[in-house]
Amino acid sequence: MASIPQEMTVVEMSGSGGPEVLVPGKRSVPAPRPGEVLVRVVAAGVNGPDLMQRKGLYPPPKGASDLLGLEISGEIVAVGAEAKGWQVGDTVCALTNGGGYAEYCAVEAEHCLPIPDGVSIVDAAGLPETYFTVWSNVFMGAKLSAGELFLVHGAAGGIGTTAIQLGKAFGARVFATDSPAERCRMAAELGAERVIDYREEDFVEIVRAAGGADVILDIVGGPYVERNIKAANHDGRIIQLAFAAGSKVEINLMPIMLKRLHYTGSTLRSRPDGFKSEVARGLREHVWPLFAQGRLRVVTGETLPLAEASKAHAAMEGARHTGKILLLAGTA
Structure with missing residues (x-):
């Protein structure tokens, strides 16, 4: 030694x-x-x-x-x-x-x-950083369960690649957003059932057509805050980990009440x-x-x-x- x-x-x-x-x-x-x-x-x-x-x-x-x-x-x-x-x-x-x-x-x-x-x-x-973060927020906090629809934003980054794999490993239906095509392909290879290129498609429409997201993991913020609320299923859980597009937004909070949503933020x-x-x-x-x-x-x-x-x-x-x-x- x-x-x-x-x-x-x-x-x-x-x-x-x-x-x-x-x-x-x-x-x-x-x-x-x-x-x-x-x-x-x-x-x-x-x-x-x-x-x-x-x-x-x-x-x-x-x-x-x-x-x-x-x-x-x-x-x-x-x-x-x-x-x-x-x-x-x-x-x-x-x-x-x-x-x-x-x-x-x-x-x-x-x-x-x-x-x-x-x-x-x-x-x-x-x-460590991504696995501690995803495990504590998505599984210990939001209690993602097998069969639930899990929407992951920023799919090809560190948090995203971890979340997709863990969601799939524990039986969730994983939808993911990213761009361009190379990053979307990575998300699909890691197990996302549906990968949405946010420059080409509207994730709100796609997720709602699939029944709505039970858990959403977001690092974008900005306009995604309101769109996540629209994409969430009743009793959905939205987890905010970062604000790449900004943290100051004006939204209608009524859907949070009507859908019984849980909106949480976290720093580890x-x-x-x-x-x-x-x-x-x-x-x-x-x-x-x-x-x-x-x-x-x-x-x-x-x-x-x-x-x-x-x-x-x-x-x-x-x-x-x-x-x-x-x-x-x-x-x-």
Whole structure:
């Protein structure tokens, strides 16, 4: 086992703004606090909240690292007091409260998961944020059931590819929206029953003709807020995870009452550690075995060196990617 250095390479923010504010830097290697493990990072995932934090719109919670990066994969190199279930040398993927854009990251031991069978240690970095998010919102919260119609917007992105696969794996009828054709094809390949190119078709008409959506997962916002309400079935559940098209809208709320709709928003980072531990246990029991069975697969779109985090952010903002974008912090 190689010794742990005192200093590490990280990606810092020179200020709030565009991707160009992300610059390489040096920091002291963190020491794991009680209940934490220290992970030598192999790869880190890039996610929407990272872009928001870079813009100054999503500050880290009190006590969390100011560095970006909410999910990592790597090898445990130190175990803090009271941290149970892991030992030095274990390979894991983990949900973090920040600090993933670095060569080392201290994380809660209970927020770590083993690398699923058949998944590489690099690809595993793209699993925690989206799987924690989809499992907690769609299954624990909205309680999506077999046979229900599940509408997923942004189908070819990280959240979308995860939601489509999990919906299908647990027996839902999955409809999805995206554009252009390449992104729509990916959604179909992952198991969506009906893929709607939003530039060519009206998802409201199509979903209503199919009986209405029981659960809707949206990252778009803007005009989609009212359209989701129209597309929802009675007793439908609408989950808002992001607002790519804006969060300020004027709508008629009467259909929410008449249809008995549940409209919820969610951010994962600010949830209590105990809740995240509960989500991790659910994933380990119900979801992680599906990778070995071939019912789930990783969807990595692009990998870049850690030092090129700015390019990764530019690619994600340009919606030119499919699947997850990963930053390589070290060798597997």
